[in-house]
Amino acid sequence: MSIFKARVKEFEDLLSKEEIDLRRLRELCFNGIPECNGFRPLCWKLLLGYLGPKKDSWSSTLERKRELYRQFIEEMVVPPGLQSSEECHDHPLSEGPESAWSTFFKDNEFLLQIDKDVRRLCPDISFFQQPTEFPCDIVVNSRGERRLHQRVVPSILSSANVERKGLGVTKINSMRKRNSESYEAMDEGQEAHWEVVQRILFIYAKLNPGQGYVQGMNEIVGPIYYIMASNSVVEERKYAEADCFFCFTALMAEIRDFFIKTLDDSEGGIKFMMEKLAKMLHEKDPDVWLRLKQQELYPQYYSFRWLTLILSQEFPLPDVVRMWDSIFSDENRFSFLIDVCCAMIVLLRDQILENDFSTNVKLLQNFPPMDINIVLSKAVSLRQKQ
Structure with a gap:
């Protein structure tokens, strides 16, 4: 065998x-x-x-959650006056705090950013531009009124990029893999995968108003949706959107502190994680650590994006998926993420020791192509030496 x-x-x-x-x-x-055999989506x-x-709880859990998600679409995506559940007596020009139309127009303030981000998701592959086999019937059979991308009004966004101040030159919006063209929406009756991801992020932002949408979340939901929508079990692909939403929500519950600036210094915050990485590098390769310290090349110059986006921007999507298998399965999930980040630096030690500051910044901000198995093996070996 x-x-x-x-x-x-x-x-x-x-x-x-x-x-x-x-x-x-x-x-x-x-x-x-x-x-x-549909192993990865299930796992x-x-x-x-x-x-x-x-296992005997799976059927009821999935049925309940998928129906709940359908209700979210009805209540949050469908514009006032089009909901099937009740008649809308609200006036579109009403500015009252209880006005459904007022909320509808305010939603566009973050919807534009979501729309911009998902139209460029994973540009190295064509998947997100392709039509889904199972478009949402609530949305596509509505002459366009319920399609989020048609609600976007470009003039309402006062600041197009969500930035994190005080963390060096690397911001969440400092994405490396970008093309200049945005994906196009599908005709009536169809929708592209990126349109589905847009709806997932919109509903998540609506349900989490204290956090809302932060640029970079699209890079985290993308691989999860890709796995659910590529399930080899056709029946399960029908529910890729709902399943992705709840998996994404569960993951965000663990990493939400990365996206909240006031929690940067907390134990789950991004500064704490970067300090852990620096400490590990000091222990595992003091020469490289000293070189970066002498050059004043601090972890926030490169590892902010690595940690916040769980390395989804540093490797091709198939490699990200393989890496997430290991990260998701580790009981100390984000401890292994630190191990992987440290391994990435150590594997570049010869270049780092030889390069000047500017060259090292470019090297670490644009991690060179590398076999993901080498990176993971190095991460495991570093952990075993602890």
């Missing part, structure tokens, strides 16, 4: 049990999830806590 077939059988045996051994699941997933749902370990 080949190594691949043996791994597939291990996953089949584990996932066939009435109660999933999550410890064993993490062990298997840490070394990569096979791309067959990510388990690892992120969307599904519980008892």
Whole structure:
């Protein structure tokens, strides 16, 4: 039996049990999830806590959550006056705090930023520009009134980029992989995958008003949606949007502090994470740490984006997906993220020790192409030496 077939059988045996051994699941997933039989979408749902370990609860959980998400679309995406549940007596020009129309127009303030970001998602692949097999019937069969991209009014955005001040030259909006063209929307009756992601982010922002939408969230939801919408089990692909939403929400519950500036110094905040990375680098490769310190090349110049976006901007999407298998399956999930970031720096040690400041900034802000297995192996070896 080949190594691949043996791994597939291990996953089949584990996932066939009435109660999933999550410890064993993490062990298997840490070394990569096979791309067959719908394993990865199911494993990510388990690892992120969307599904519980008892299999007999899956059907009711999925049915309940998917129906709830459909209600979110009805209540938050459909404009006032078009909801099927109740008649709207509100006037579009009303500015009262209880006015549904007032809320509708305020929503456009962050919707424009979402629209701008998702139209450029993962430009190295064509997936997000392609039509989904299962467009949302509530939205596409409505002559356009319910399609978010048609609600955007460019003139309302006073500041197009969401920036984080005081963290060096690297901001969330300092994205590396960008093309100049934006994706086009589909004709009536169809919708592209990026339009689905737009709706997920819009609903998330509506449900989390204290946080809202922050630029960069699109880079986190993108890989999750890609996995759910590429499920080899066709029946599950029908619910990719709802499943992605709840997996994304679960992940954001763990990393939301990264996106809230007032929590930067908290234990889960981004400054704390960058300090952990610097400390680990000092322990694992003091020469590289000293070189960067002498050049005053601090972690915020490069690792802010690495950590905040879980390295989704530094590698091609297939590599990001493989890396997330390991990160999601690690019990100290973001401790392993630190290990991976440290490994990336150590693997460039020869260049870093030789380069001047400006060259090192470019090197670390534009991580060179590298076999992801080498990076992960190095991260594991660094952890084992602790």
